[in-house]
Amino acid sequence: MSALYSVAEIREVEQKALSGLQPYTLMQRAGSAVAEYAQELLCSATESSPSVLILAGPGNNGGDALEAACLLEEAGIEVAVQLHADESKQPEDARRALARAREAEIQFIDDLTPAGLRGQSWALVIDGLFGIGLSRAPTSKLRAIIDYVNGLRCPVLSIDVPSGLNADSGSIVGAADGAAVNASHTITFIGDKPGLHTCDGKDHSGHITLRPLDIDHGCYKPTRAFLNGPQYFAASLKPRANNSHKGSYGDVIVVGGARGMAGAPVLAARTAAFGGAGRVYLAFVDDGPAYDGEHPELMFRVADRVEFGPGAALVVGPGMGTSRHAYDILSRALDSEADIVVDADALNLISAEPTLQHKLHDRNRAGGEVVSIITPHPLEAARLLDTTTQQVQNDRPQAARLLARHFNAITVLKGAGTVIAFPDGEMAINPTGNPALSTAGTGDVLSGLCGALLAQGWPTRAAALAATWIHGAAADRLVAEGLGPVGLTASEFIPAIRAVFNNIIRDHVHHRPSHVAHHRTHA
Numbered sequence: 268m269s270a271l272y273s274v275a276e277i278r279e280v281e282q283k284a285l286s287g288l289q290p291y292t293l294m295q296r297a298g299s300a301v302a303e304y305a306q307e308l309l310c311s312a313t314e315s316s317p318s319v320l321i322l323a324g325p326g327n328n329g330g331d332a333l334e335a336a337c338l339l340e341e342a343g344i345e346v347a348v349q350l351h352a353d354e355s356k357q358p359e360d361a362r363r364a365l366a367r368a369r370e371a372e373i374q375f376i377d378d379l380t381p382a383g384l385r386g387q388s389w390a391l392v393i394d395g396l397f398g399i400g401l402s403r404a405p406t407s408k409l410r411a412i413i414d415y416v417n418g419l420r421c422p423v424l425s426i427d428v429p430s431g432l433n434a435d436s437g438s439i440v441g442a443a444d445g446a447a448v449n450a451s452h453t454i455t456f457i458g459d460k461p462g463l464h465t466c467d468g469k470d471h472s473g474h475i476t477l478r479p480l481d482i483d484h485g486c487y488k489p490t491r492a493f494l495n496g497p498q499y500f501a502a503s504l505k506p507r508a509n510n511s512h513k514g515s516y517g518d519v520i521v522v523g524g525a526r527g528m529a530g531a532p533v534l535a536a537r538t539a540a541f542g543g544a545g546r547v548y549l550a551f552v553d554d555g556p557a558y559d560g561e562h563p564e565l566m567f568r569v570a571d572r573v574e575f576g577p578g579a580a581l582v583v584g585p586g587m588g589t590s591r592h593a594y595d596i597l598s599r600a601l602d603s604e605a606d607i608v609v610d611a612d613a614l615n616l617i618s619a620e621p622t623l624q625h626k627l628h629d630r631n632r633a634g635g636e637v638v639s640i641i642t643p644h645p646l647e648a649a650r651l652l653d654t655t656t657q658q659v660q661n662d663r664p665q666a667a668r669l670l671a672r673h674f675n676a677i678t679v680l681k682g683a684g685t686v687i688a689f690p691d692g693e694m695a696i697n698p699t700g701n702p703a704l705s706t707a708g709t710g711d712v713l714s715g716l717c718g719a720l721l722a723q724g725w726p727t728r729a730a731a732l733a734a735t736w737i738h739g740a741a742a743d744r745l746v747a748e749g750l751g752p753v754g755l756t757a758s759e760f761i762p763a764i765r766a767v768f769n770n771i772i773r774d775h776v777h778h779r780p781s782h783v784a785h786h787r788t789h790a
């Protein structure tokens with residue numbers, strides 16, 4: 268159950284479902300799911316006042332809220348509704364929900380400003396202002412209500428999508444002119460949505476619960492997007508054979524390190540070693556250090572004297588600089604038949620040089636297998652797409668898909684809710700990770716881990732998914748241990764990555780029993 272649906276796909280499912288159901292059925296189901304969940308939240312609330320504030324907007328999201336209001340009132344819970352709708356323009360189902368609420372003599376708050384809400388202490392707010400139908404920034408009047416809700420300390424349950432958030436992209440509709448509810452919980456309907464998991468979605472959605480509303484499976488089509496998880500790379504999680512040696516786990520060559528920038532490739536190389544590569548080389552653009560005192564197992568070379576044969580996995584770009592010399596080395600790496608991870612300065616060089624762009628694009632192996640992974644952060648992505656960081660962040664899924672198609676490379680667009688896009692249009696959003704990763708060097712760690720998995724023979728697709736997931740899970744583990752999110756350094760993620768990786772291998776490997784149980788026979 269980790270498929271992600273675009274708004275257009277949700278609408279399609281909804282239309283198919285509605286054609287086979289009595290009118291109002293889905294809204295009833297949605298309202299009752301909200302009421303049920305609200306009651307669960309109220310049970311755990313500490314607030315002495317049981318009063319629930321219900322915000323209902325102009326569309327069917329507001330209808331869901333009104334239906335929930337009726338059900339909560341029937342259950343003996345005190346509710347107060349603030350309705351932000353032009354009643355003459357409500358859709359049919361929402362109008363019916365409103366009529367029902369009026370008949371039930373639910374309390375409507377006449378004052379539609381925050382002043383009408385102040386002075387009350389709410390046990391819970393139910394946010395039904397906007398769902399997937401929000402098309403422009405909320406008006407200033409509604410922004411004031413959203414600000415009021417965001418200043419409260421009680422739980423906030425958003426219906427379908429936190430109002431103000433774009434369900435496809437996770438950005439706030441209207442950017443600086445917009446505002447979105449900060450939910451503690453989101454109950455989302457029909458299918459999970461990408462925008463809840465990336466960009467601002469991660470901060471605004473809180474705990475996400477999916478309710479498919481009993482819609483027949485036949486109404487759903489397969490989607491091209493999913494929430495990343497170990498099930499998507501489980502086939503590559505294998506135990507190590509006893510009869511193996513360093514050659515069994517491949518070579519990583521980290522290519523980078525212009526003068527004065529040795530730290531980045533060292534971080535990538537250390538992670539490649541901790542991620543299980545058999546041998547790890549650093550190929551320096553300029554004369555780098557002779558060895559790593561803390562990890563003397565890493566082998567230092569001068570890039571000009573290193574062959575980029577097909578057998579090794581290349582990680583190109585950390586601390587590489589953008590000199591002519593770096594260009595030549597990158598060009599040679601792109602010409603090679605090796606699996607390649609392209610990061611950092613290598614991406615900057617590519618964004619400035621059409622020749623390199625073509626080389627990256629044309630790197631398919633015979634049979635069409637994609638052999639390149641690019642790992643841009645939003646600024647690098649913006650340079651590659653010749654646009655602005657703001658534009659990239661406005662629609663991260665779209666930006667990642669464009670990059671993947673344009674450069675024919677699996678694209679790992681880093682940031683809150685990292686997006687992994689494939690050249691065939693498929694896309695994953697990564698649920699692991701936290702702001703502890705917002706520090707220098709964590710990108711080098713990610714590209715080093717990708718390289719380690721490629722060196723161990725993982726397909727590029729599985730490597731990109733697993734590296735992203737493990738990298739984020741390592742950050743989550745450190746924060747759970749009380750070591751972050753403030754002040755963690757990139758180096759500290761490296762041993763945590765090793766621990767998480769070994770754990771998931773253990774969890775996914777089926778062990779044979781060590782002995783055979785024997786049955787006693789009684790005489």
Ligand SMILES: NC(=O)C1=CN([C@@H]2O[C@H](COP(=O)(O)OP(=O)(O)OC[C@H]3O[C@@H](n4cnc5c(N)ncnc54)[C@H](O)[C@@H]3O)[C@@H](O)[C@H]2O)[C@@H](O)CC1
Nearest residue numbers: 293297325326327328397398399400401402403404405427
């Ligand atoms: N139709 C159905 O049977 C179902 C609908 N569902 C609910 O309905 C929602 C979608 O309903 P709608 O399509 O009506 O969309 P919304 O309820 O999200 O809101 C759309 C309405 O808001 C208006 N609007 C958009 N942006 C605005 C702005 N900035 N300021 C003021 N008004 C603005 C639109 O003109 C439209 O009237 C879902 O998110 C879900 O909560 C679910 O209950 C599932 C079943």
Ligand SMILES: [K+]
Nearest residue numbers: 397426428430
């Ligand atoms: K909502």
